[in-house]
Structures are given as structure tokens and as C-alpha cells.
Amino acid sequence: MEPWLVALDIDGTLLHFDQTLSPAVRDAVRDVAEAGHHVVLASGRSLVAMTPVATQLGITSGYMVCSNGAVTVRADRQAPGGWVVEDMVTFDPEPALRRLARQMPGARFAVEDVGVGFRLTELFPDGELDGEHRVVDLEDLWDEEVTRVVVRAPETPTVEFHTSVADLGLSDVTYAVGWSSWMDIAPLGVTKAAGLEKVRASLGVPSSRTMAIGDGYNDVEMLRWAARGVAMGNAEEAVAAEADERTLAVEQDGAALTLRTLLG
Incomplete structure (x- = not known):
């Protein structure tokens, strides 16, 4: 059987909201990989935050799409x-x-140092960023090109934050707004889908044998890209509308249910 490229978001898809991984999801991921399919984690997380998840899942080969x-x-x-x-x-x-x-004068800003951690203007709430954290002045965030900017405003209501983002008119970058007052900014045209397409070409997998499972706004392009885009049951309707199908919520191990459809 010709293998699939299976792209998996992490938070809200594989990991529950308390950051736990259920045995059902872990076993499904491992079984799909052992069956010969290409399992590719694709997340907004940095590399240092993705490697522990890959270890939990037993992923020791292939590719990951980070940031x-x-x-x-x-x-x-x-x-x-x-x-x-x-x-x-x-x-x-x-x-x-x-x-x-x-x-957003009250917001906190960070840029990613790949494989190390983040430089930031103020520490983020505990547990939100992995790796080493170095607090610097705002001007020190742009002393070199970066892969990602993170914007966090924990004191700002989510609706107000989203309105401020819309008013910015950020047309020269790619950005995705999270569930809370959080935004990731990437180079223009860079999305999970763009990274996955490069992986697909490297692996030689036909476009018709691509699957993606996700739940967030930063998964929309990935769900469109996949021949079989699957939205989690906990995804908002605007995200689910871009998918080909919908599975159960993360608390019900919907990702495991979908993954097992590849095993016959």
C-alpha cells in the first residue's frame, strides 16, 4: 500500500488542553508510523517545544514542521x-x-532563537514558551532576521485583542491569532501548509495521499492543502468549514479515531 503523509497539529489535536497525551492517541500515532505512513508533526510550537512531544509519540525518523x-x-x-x-x-x-x-503598548513581544528559546521584552505566563528565555529591550528583537514573532497580551480581553490585530493591517507578513490574546507572526507566505508541501515533495508522496488533522486558525491552510483535511470536534466553525470532514473532540481522542482509518 502506498503510504500517506499524515500531518498532525499538537495542541488541541494530539495533546489535551491540560497538556496530557492519552494512550489511545499515542498508540494510534505509533501504529500508523509502523504501518509505513509518514507521520509529520506540524505545529506553531518551536523546535525545543516539539521534540519532547515527538519523544512521547515515539517519532524518531522523518520530518517535523515547526514555528x-x-x-x-x-x-x-x-x-x-x-x-x-x-x-x-x-x-x-x-x-x-x-x-x-x-x-498594543501593553503587549509582550518575543522572537524565536531556533533550537534555543526566545528573546522577549517581558516574561510570558509560566509554561507558555519553552527553552531559554532572555529579557531584552524591544530594539534588541530586530537586530537580526528571525523566523517568528510572538505577541502576547494576557491582560487584554480576547475580543479587544482580535480587534487591535485587525486594525493593524499586517499585509507584509503571515499571522495567526490564537484562542487567547496571542498572535504568531511569520514571514509572508509561510504557513504549515507551505512547510508540509516541501516535505511532501522531498518524500515523493502524491498530493492525493495527504492527510492533515488540526483544530486552530493556524491549521486552516494545512486543512485546505491536504487531500483529506480533518478538523477536530473542538475546532471553531470557521476552521471546521475549511476541512473535508470532522472528527471527535480532543477530549474524546478524535485524532486516534481518524488515524485508525488508515490501518484498514
Whole structure:
């Protein structure tokens, strides 16, 4: 049987909202990989935040798409941490950060140092960012090109935050707004789908044998890209509308249910 490329979001898809991984999902991922399919984690998380999840799932080969598509890594047992950067897209964050700082003076900003952690203007709430954290001045965030900017405003109501984002008119970058007052900004045109398409081409998997499972707004392009886009039951209606089908919610291990359809 010709293998599928199976792209999996992490938070709200594989991991429950308390960050636990159910045995049903873990076993389904491992069984699909052992059956010869290409399992590719695709997340807004940084590389340092994805590697522990890959370890929990038993993923030791293939690719991962990190930072919403800005960083693609390949498993390599000889590399530090077990993964080597295969592709990385960067941009100059200064114009966006200047606009954001004017529009959202109370927000916290961070840029990713790939494989290390983040430089930030103020520490984020505990547990929201992995790796090493170095607090710096705003101007120090744009001293070089970066893969991602993270905007967090924990004191701002989500609706107000979304309105502020819409008023910015960010047309020169790609951005995705999260469930809370959180936004990821990436180079223009960079999405999970863009990263996955490069992986698909490298693996030689036909477009017709691609599956993606996700729940968030940063999964929309990925769900459109896949021949079989599957929205989680906990996805908002605007996200689910872009999918070909819908499975159960993360609390009901909907990802495991869908993955097992590949096993006959």
C-alpha cells in the first residue's frame, strides 16, 4: 500500500488542553508510523517545544514542521537533540514590531532563537514558551532576521485583542491569532501548509495521499492543502468549514479515531 503523509497539529489535536497525551492517541500515532505512513508533526510550537512531544509519540525518523512552517527539521540521531534544521525562512521583524508596539503598548513581544528559546521584552505566563528565555529591550528583537514573532497580551480581553490585530493591517507578513490574546507572526507566505508541501515533495508522496488533522486558525491552510483535511470536534466553525470532514473532540481522542482509518 502506498503510504500517506499524515500531518498532525499538537495542541488541541494530539495533546489535551491540560497538556496530557492519552494512550489511545499515542498508540494510534505509533501504529500508523509502523504501518509505513509518514507521520509529520506540524505545529506553531518551536523546535525545543516539539521534540519532547515527538519523544512521547515515539517519532524518531522523518520530518517535523515547526514555528507554523518557518522551520522544517529532519530526524538525525547524530545531531544535538536528534533533529537537524532542513529548511528555515526568516524575515526582518522591525516594521511589524514597531507597529505592534504603537498599537498594543501593553503587549509582550518575543522572537524565536531556533533550537534555543526566545528573546522577549517581558516574561510570558509560566509554561507558555519553552527553552531559554532572555529579557531584552524591544530594539534588541530586530537586530537580526528571525523566523517568528510572538505577541502576547494576557491582560487584554480576547475580543479587544482580535480587534487591535485587525486594525493593524499586517499585509507584509503571515499571522495567526490564537484562542487567547496571542498572535504568531511569520514571514509572508509561510504557513504549515507551505512547510508540509516541501516535505511532501522531498518524500515523493502524491498530493492525493495527504492527510492533515488540526483544530486552530493556524491549521486552516494545512486543512485546505491536504487531500483529506480533518478538523477536530473542538475546532471553531470557521476552521471546521475549511476541512473535508470532522472528527471527535480532543477530549474524546478524535485524532486516534481518524488515524485508525488508515490501518484498514
